[in-house]
Amino acid sequence: MRAAAVMLWALAATAGAATDDADPLHSAACREALDRLSTAEASAASAATPSGAALEPLRRRAAQACLADRPDAPVPQPGRLGQPPVAVPPIAVPPAPRAPRISTAPPPLPAPGLPEIPAMVTSCDATGCWANDGSRLQRSGNNLLGPRGICTTQGALLRCP
Numbered sequence: 001m002r003a004a005a006v007m008l009w010a011l012a013a014t015a016g017a018a019t020d021d022a023d024p025l026h027s028a029a030c031r032e033a034l035d036r037l038s039t040a041e042a043s044a045a046s047a048a049t050p051s052g053a054a055l056e057p058l059r060r061r062a063a064q065a066c067l068a069d070r071p072d073a074p075v076p077q078p079g080r081l082g083q084p085p086v087a088v089p090p091i092a093v094p095p096a097p098r099a100p101r102i103s104t105a106p107p108p109l110p111a112p113g114l115p116e117i118p119a120m121v122t123s124c125d126a127t128g129c130w131a132n133d134g135s136r137l138q139r140s141g142n143n144l145l146g147p148r149g150i151c152t153t154q155g156a157l158l159r160c161p
Helices: 002-014 028-046 052-067
Strands: 121-124 128-131 136-140 143-146 149-154 157-159
Touching: 028 052
Parallel strands: none
Antiparallel strands: 121 128, 128 136, 136 143, 143 149, 149 157
């Protein structure tokens, strides 16, 4: 801030003896305020604990006296005002596409059929026997051989694999 005060004072001093009352930078009030400010800054710099708070009113008076009527005068900054919070809409995430529904129903049951008629021996000869389904069973010792392997007999009933 000292540099700003020195700069204002230098601007006022360079204006020379011809003071124009229309320009506040060249006015006697501006020079007087700048002289007071520079004297106070010099004494604050030589003091062991400089106080910037004591210089602030002098700086404001110098700025007011030198720059008050200028079009580029500093605009006082307003204090912080409460502002409403920024409202950001939530991000809309489209729903995931649905996979086609796969039926997990059990397979249909087979249609009920006729009960299986047990195979029975209808007639026999020396080489084999005939069954009621029309198949021929070859004799091999005491056993009968069917189309899928050895059959067992229990009386007239046959069990073939």
